[in-house]
Amino acid sequence: MARSKIKRKSEWILALALFSLFFGAGNLILPPQLGMRSGISWWQTGIGFSISAVGIPMLGILAHARLQGDMFDFARKVSPRFSLVFCYLVYAISISLPAPRTASVTHEMGVAPFFDISALGTSLIYFGLVFILVLNRSRIVPLIGKWLTPTILLVLLVLIGSITLFGGGVPGETLLENPFSAGILEGYQTFDAIGAVVVGGVILISLRNEMPDLEVKERFLYISRAGWLAGTGLLVLYAGLILSGAMLGAELDESLSRTEVLQQMSSRALGYNGNIFLSVLIALACFTTAVGIVTGTADFMKSRFGDSNLAYRITAFIGCFLGVLMGQFPVDYIIAIAFPALMFIYPLTIVLILLNIMPGKWTPPTVFRTVVFTTLFFSIPDFMSSIGMPQISEFLQGWWPLQSYQLGWVIPAIGVFFLFRIFRKVSD
CATH class of the missing domain: 1.20.1740.10 (Amino acid/polyamine transporter I)
Structure with missing residues (x-):
């Protein structure tokens, strides 16, 4: 049709x-x-x-x-x-x-x-x-x-x-x-x-x-x-x-x-x-x-x-x-200046895109808030490293998944989302 x-x-x-x-x-x-x-x-x-x-x-x-x-x-x-x-x-x-x-x-x-x-x-x-x-x-x-x-x-x-x-x-x-x-x-x-x-x-x-x-x-x-x-x-x-x-x-x-x-x-x-x-x-x-x-x-x-x-x-x-x-x-200087801003805003933007593409019943406001703020929190080490303060990122690199790739926010965001999905199914 x-x-x-x-x-x-x-x-x-x-x-x-x-x-x-x-x-x-x-x-x-x-x-x-x-x-x-x-x-x-x-x-x-x-x-x-x-x-x-x-x-x-x-x-x-x-x-x-x-x-x-x-x-x-x-x-x-x-x-x-x-x-x-x-x-x-x-x-x-x-x-x-x-x-x-x-x-x-x-x-x-x-x-x-x-x-x-x-x-x-x-x-x-x-x-x-x-x-x-x-x-x-x-x-x-x-x-x-x-x-x-x-x-x-x-x-x-x-x-x-x-x-x-x-x-x-x-x-x-x-x-x-x-x-x-x-x-x-x-x-x-x-x-x-x-x-x-x-x-x-x-x-x-x-x-x-x-x-x-x-x-x-x-x-x-x-x-x-x-x-x-x-x-x-x-x-x-x-x-x-x-x-x-x-x-x-x-x-x-x-x-x-x-x-x-x-x-x-x-x-x-x-x-x-x-x-x-x-x-x-x-x-x-x-x-x-x-x-x-x-x-x-x-x-x-x-x-x-x-x-x-x-x-x-x-x-x-x-x-x-x-x-x-x-x-x-x-x-190249402008690209270097842009990097810290992108390390902050891009993970947030990616997560918002992925959440919005999912069915509404999977992403109630509670899931949105928790996943978004988890992403922001775990983006802090990469952001700090991008402005010349790598201490937190270097400390996490030995044991936190994907931190050495400046993608340390990925696993926490995914993990929180699935935890809420599991909790929602159990409670239903």
């Missing part, structure tokens, strides 16, 4: 939209260096990266489809106040880290190699234009996005094919102590699990407007199929970039930054002109991402202050000011 109402073409359109949302140009700089450093263990890092950069975000979209709500509903079962704090925290991180990173990627990939402009100058011009478009809610950005993602995807497939089929070498020894967990943690830097929580509700609203006759179950199936199509595309792209990085690892200096590795790969596969073309495309894609993040954050603050346009403008200005402030730093 559902297939009679849902056309395959519309599923592909939604799949492309989802792919575009998660396919941030900033993400492209992560897999090549990861592959270069992983060497013969590229498939282990690839699996880890795919779990946190593809699997969890796609499950986030499915969780929204099951919830049929917005971002605020994601943590409502913990408490409305906790949910509001979670929303503020997610948006604060978004405008402080991934948005500025787009300017830094643009400078290193599309400006510095060709023009004598400082990083501060690029950042000022970049976020000045972002501010103008956010205030005017220009249609330029959506129009660019319609052709930009398919074009970048095509160029990257040529790059990957050129290296893996014709021009690559043999992967060397791995430089990573724990390739699988390194892949998971590098996948955090895509921010895509957070992105799924933010944009999932927006997709549902658009779907209700465009297809108001769809029932809840049909809407879930529609989003599910589109989500897996998008996830498959991301998986192929990331795996190809990781393998390409591994195959060129012996020819590249291990001290190269993430953007430098991608540039070297691009020059090798596409030549000088092709590298320029890809750099311009990445710069444009970064710009549209920054506009989207600042606009989304400003919209949220506007809704929290009685639909105030002043709140929208102030938030847009603060977001762009933070962009200039942080965007002038190198990409």
